[in-house]
Amino acid sequence: MFTQTTEYALRAIVHLAQHSSSPRTRTQIAAGTQTPPDYLAKVMRSMVRAGLVKAGRGLHGGFTLARDPASITLFDVVSVVDPIQRIHVCPLGLETHRNTLCPVHRKLDQALATIEHTFRTTAIADLLSDSSGVQPLCATPACAQLLEVRV
Amino acid sequence: MFTQTTEYALRAIVHLAQHSSSPRTRTQIAAGTQTPPDYLAKVMRSMVRAGLVKAGRGLHGGFTLARDPASITLFDVVSVVDPIQRIHVCPLGLETHRNTLCPVHRKLDQALATIEHTFRTTAIADLLSDSSGVQPLCATPACAQLLEVRV
Numbered sequence: 333m334f335t336q337t338t339e340y341a342l343r344a345i346v347h348l349a350q351h352s353s354s355p356r357t358r359t360q361i362a363a364g365t366q367t368p369p370d371y372l373a374k375v376m377r378s379m380v381r382a383g384l385v386k387a388g389r390g391l392h393g394g395f396t397l398a399r400d401p402a403s404i405t406l407f408d409v410v411s412v413v414d415p416i417q418r419i420h421v422c423p424l425g426l427e428t429h430r431n432t433l434c435p436v437h438r439k440l441d442q443a444l445a446t447i448e449h450t451f452r453t454t455a456i457a458d459l460l461s462d463s464s465g466v467q468p469l470c471a472t473p474a475c476a477q478l479l480e481v482r483v
Numbered sequence: 484m485f486t487q488t489t490e491y492a493l494r495a496i497v498h499l500a501q502h503s504s505s506p507r508t509r510t511q512i513a514a515g516t517q518t519p520p521d522y523l524a525k526v527m528r529s530m531v532r533a534g535l536v537k538a539g540r541g542l543h544g545g546f547t548l549a550r551d552p553a554s555i556t557l558f559d560v561v562s563v564v565d566p567i568q569r570i571h572v573c574p575l576g577l578e579t580h581r582n583t584l585c586p587v588h589r590k591l592d593q594a595l596a597t598i599e600h601t602f603r604t605t606a607i608a609d610l611l612s613d614s615s616g617v618q619p620l621c622a623t624p625a626c627a628q629l630l631e632v633r634v
Contacts, residue, residue, distance in 0.1 A: 333484045333567060333598070334591055339574060342587055366575050406590065416484060423490060424517050426622040434620070435613035436493055439557065440485055443601050447484070447594045454590055462586035469585070471577040 334414075340367045341375045341413040342406070346468045348385065349401040349456050350479045355394025364469060375413060382412040401460065407451035416448050485565075491518045492526045492564040493557070497619045499536065500552040500607050501630045506545025515620060526564060533563040552611065558602035567599050 343365035348356060351364075358376065362369040376395060379385040386398045397404065410416060419441040422429035433441060459468060467476040494516035499507060502515075509527065513520040527546060530536040537549045548555065561567060570592040573580035584592060610619060618627040 333595060342591075343575075346587060424494075424620065426620075428622050429617055432615055432617045434617045435610040435615060436497060436619045438615075439601070439605055439610065440493075443598045444484060446597050446601075450590070450594050450597070459586040459590065464583055464586060464589075466580055466583045466585045468587045469575065469577075471579050 334410075337371075337375060337413045338410055340365065340371060341379065341409050343367060343469060344372060344375060344395075345379070345384065345397070345401075345404065345409050345456055346459065348395060348397045349404075349460055350467075350469065352397060352401075355388050355392060355396050357394045361395065378412050379409070382408075384408060384412060400457070402455050402457040404456045405452055406454045406456070407448065409456075410451055416444055416451070418444050418448065485561075488522075488526060488564045489561055491516065491522060492530065492560050494518060494620060495523060495526060495546075496530070496535065496548070496552075496555065496560050496607055497610065499546060499548045500555075500611055501618075501620065503548065503552075506539050506543060506547050508545045512546065529563050530560070535559060535563060551608070553606050553608040555607045556603055557605045557607070558599065560607075561602055567595055567602070569595050569599065 344361050344367065347361050347364045351360075356364075358369055358373060361367070361376070362372050365372070367375075376385060376387070380387045380395075383398055384404060386396050388394060388396070407416075419433065419437045422433060422437065426434075429437075465476075467479060470476045470479065495512050495518065498512050498515045502511075507515075509520055509524060512518070512527070513523050516523070518526075527536060527538070531538045531546075534549055535555060537547050539545060539547070558567075570584065570588045573584060573588060577585075580588075616627075618630060621627045621630065
């Protein structure tokens with residue numbers, strides 16, 4: 333239900349949050365997130381356009397987060413690359429269902445609303461300060477120790 | 484997040500539950516669910532193969548539900564056409580995340596688990612006996628009165 337684009341966008345945002353002291357190049361992000369560079373380029377362009385990420389040019393150019401990871405939610409990221417399509421209007425266009433969705437579409441929309449709530453209330457920073465000791469994108473404790481976020 | 488195939492499959496199953504006394508042809512289902520007939524044919528084949536729907540040939544042939552709508556859940560239908568892809572293993576293949584997903588993938592999987600639970604605990608019959616008075620696929624009270632399910 334979550335697309336590959338969502339997966340890659342989340343990895344990239346997490347990677348930038350983990351390396352916030354200096355810009356990261358596309359090559360660095362692709363390597364650190366196991367993401368195909370061309371696919372990543374498209375994802376990054378979307379996130380730059382949406383104001384989640386800044387792109388700098390030149391010798392010390394690269395990508396950085398445009399906002400504090402505590403203020404970027406999963407919902408913000410997903411909304412850029414693959415928005416949750418809530419069901420506000422009867423998909424069959426039935427006029428009498430306009431103000432009250434039928435039970436089928438109400439149930440589907442309730443499921444979507446639950447996901448939306450979870451995503452709206454989860455910041456990227458929350459995912460990096462999790463107490464499990466398992467850092468996203470990091471295979472080893474040594475990797476986790478090198479990050480600029482502390483668990 | 485729910486595909487068009489899921490939407491069409493649910494409409495078709497609901498339609499069959501609403502007209503359980505005699506088989507429904509593909510043309511009748513397509514008209515009653517506003518579904519493209521060719522697309523519907525593929526969806527119906529999947530549901531026949533999965534044992535949710537029976538297909539009869541000949542003059543009085545057509546599709547019927549293979550089970551009581553009280554025993555068919557949303558999860559059963561979705562699992563046939565567009566299964567919920569839970570995250571059981573680290574998508575990056577990180578060996579150290581094998582037994583404990585990182586917080587990103589744990590959060591995504593929790594969202595999927597919530598949907599799975601909702602879908603597993605909602606039967607097609609529940610959606611037809613809903614007290615809202617709005618019948619799926621029915622634009623008018625007259626239509627609802629003609630159905631074989633009672634709200």
